[in-house]
Amino acid sequence: MAALVGRGVRDMLKRADFMTVPRRQRHKKKWAATEPKFPATRLALQNFDMTYSVQFGDLWPSIRVSLLSEQKYGALVNNFAAWDRVSAELEQLSARDFVNEAIFHGEPEPKNGQTAAPPPASWACSPNLRCFTFARGDVSRFPPARLGSLGVMDYYLMDAASLLPVLALGLQPGDTVLDLCAAPGGKTLALLQTGCCRNLAANDLSTSRAGRLQKVLHSYVPQDVRDRNRVRVTSWDGRKWGELEGDIYDRVLVDVPCTTDRHSLHEEENNIFKRSRKKERQMLPMLQMQLLAAGLLATKPGGHVVYSTCSLSHLQNEYVVQGTIELLANQYDIKVHVEDLTHFRKLFMDTFSFFPSCQVGELVIPNLMANFGPMYFCKMCRMT
Ligand SMILES: C[S@@+](CC[C@H](N)C(=O)[O-])C[C@H]1O[C@@H](n2cnc3c(N)ncnc32)[C@H](O)[C@@H]1O
Numbered sequence: 001m002a003a004l005v006g007r008g009v010r011d012m013l014k015r016a017d018f019m020t021v022p023r024r025q026r027h028k029k030k031w032a033a034t035e036p037k038f039p040a041t042r043l044a045l046q047n048f049d050m051t052y053s054v055q056f057g058d059l060w061p062s063i064r065v066s067l068l069s070e071q072k073y074g075a076l077v078n079n080f081a082a083w084d085r086v087s088a089e090l091e092q093l094s095a096r097d098f099v100n101e102a103i104f105h106g107e108p109e110p111k112n113g114q115t116a117a118p119p120p121a122s123w124a125c126s127p128n129l130r131c132f133t134f135a136r137g138d139v140s141r142f143p144p145a146r147l148g149s150l151g152v153m154d155y156y157l158m159d160a161a162s163l164l165p166v167l168a169l170g171l172q173p174g175d176t177v178l179d180l181c182a183a184p185g186g187k188t189l190a191l192l193q194t195g196c197c198r199n200l201a202a203n204d205l206s207t208s209r210a211g212r213l214q215k216v217l218h219s220y221v222p223q224d225v226r227d228r229n230r231v232r233v234t235s236w237d238g239r240k241w242g243e244l245e246g247d248i249y250d251r252v253l254v255d256v257p258c259t260t261d262r263h264s265l266h267e268e269e270n271n272i273f274k275r276s277r278k279k280e281r282q283m284l285p286m287l288q289m290q291l292l293a294a295g296l297l298a299t300k301p302g303g304h305v306v307y308s309t310c311s312l313s314h315l316q317n318e319y320v321v322q323g324t325i326e327l328l329a330n331q332y333d334i335k336v337h338v339e340d341l342t343h344f345r346k347l348f349m350d351t352f353s354f355f356p357s358c359q360v361g362e363l364v365i366p367n368l369m370a371n372f373g374p375m376y377f378c379k380m381c382r383m384t
Pocket residue numbers: 162180181182183184185186187188203204205206209236237238239255256257258
């Protein structure tokens with residue numbers, strides 16, 4: 001880190017030097033040719049080193065090395081495939097279903113399709129989800145998903161922490177659900193797996209990404225289930241959703257565009273830290289607030305919203321939540337209550353590392369023993 005900061009300072013000094021040379025003696029071409037060209041991934045790391053070392057203090061070096069290392073995946077079992085056979089195969093690999101382990105606290109899951117009520121306590125989420133992960137410290141990888149005998153893929157590989165916003169949403173049977181920024185569709189698929197959606201609107205502004213979402217749905221969800229759940233895929237600007245369909249959804253997921261911290265450190269393509277995207281990056285918190293406000297306006301009074309990002313930045317996480325709640329109170333006289341999700345830390349402590357001091361919401365931080373996330377999620381109830 002010190003080396004990076006040092007290099008930044010050296011660059012600034014070089015530029016200052018350049019400014020003192022008389023105009024006619026400047027060799028612009030030579031300068032441009034020798035100027036070090038930073039890849040966007042490097043710019044992302046510089047940015048994170050500056051901001052996250054302040055935000056996370058002593059925790060940052062360990063988060064940093066984890067972000068730069070290979071991430072772990074979870075295998076979300078497709079309930080529309082032969083899920084019991086698929087689960088047995090995943091168990092054979094020594095993976096375990098972290099959702100059911102958390103719900104049943106180590107008690108065996110009921111067999112032969114019987115349903116058992118989850119222990120009451122603070123647990124409030126749809127228990128139909130099955131997601132397998134390898135134990136802490138085990139860096140084994142899952143084989144690629146296969147087409148099963150029922151004509152749909154047997155599991156979906158995703159960052160297992162991405163399931164937490166869906167679990168937090170706590171779907172109940174018969175819910176009307178909106179997934180405002182849905183593509184490429186991992187969370188939409190999980191929402192459908194709960195079997196709770198009376199209807200599901202899945203939206204994404206990008207038509208090409210909405211196309212990818214359609215492909216995921218076709219590969220994983222049989223046509224009759226898509227019809228039964230009245231799945232509707234749209235490609236609208238989510239910021240306008242409150243005006244289009246206000247006060248009607250029971251549950252809304254607002255999984256916003258963000259700095260996608262892990263992706264930004266590894267992929268040049270579509271990297272938001274490219275110099276040309278600086279303005280767009282600076283405007284992200286504003287876009288995120290507009291999307292969350294629209295999600296809350298689309299929710300019925302008494303309904304629930306989960307806001308999520310895969311960024312560590314509190315400017316994109318807690319600040320957006322707090323700013324939006326204030327905005328809704330001032331501009332619309334709408335009261336929003338943040339729900340306590342601290343029990344998630346205890347329930348999922350064997351699988352994920354949580355940041356202990358979020359002001360609102362919960363944050364999964366990457367850890368070498370459990371290299372999932374980052375994933376921030378905050379649950380809100382629209383009161384009026
Ligand atoms: C973090 S990704 C969503 C990931 C998705 N929920 C999943 O689990 O696969 C954010 C998405 O927001 C979309 N997006 C950006 N601006 C938007 C807007 N104004 N309205 C709706 N979607 C938008 C992007 O195209 C992108 O696909």
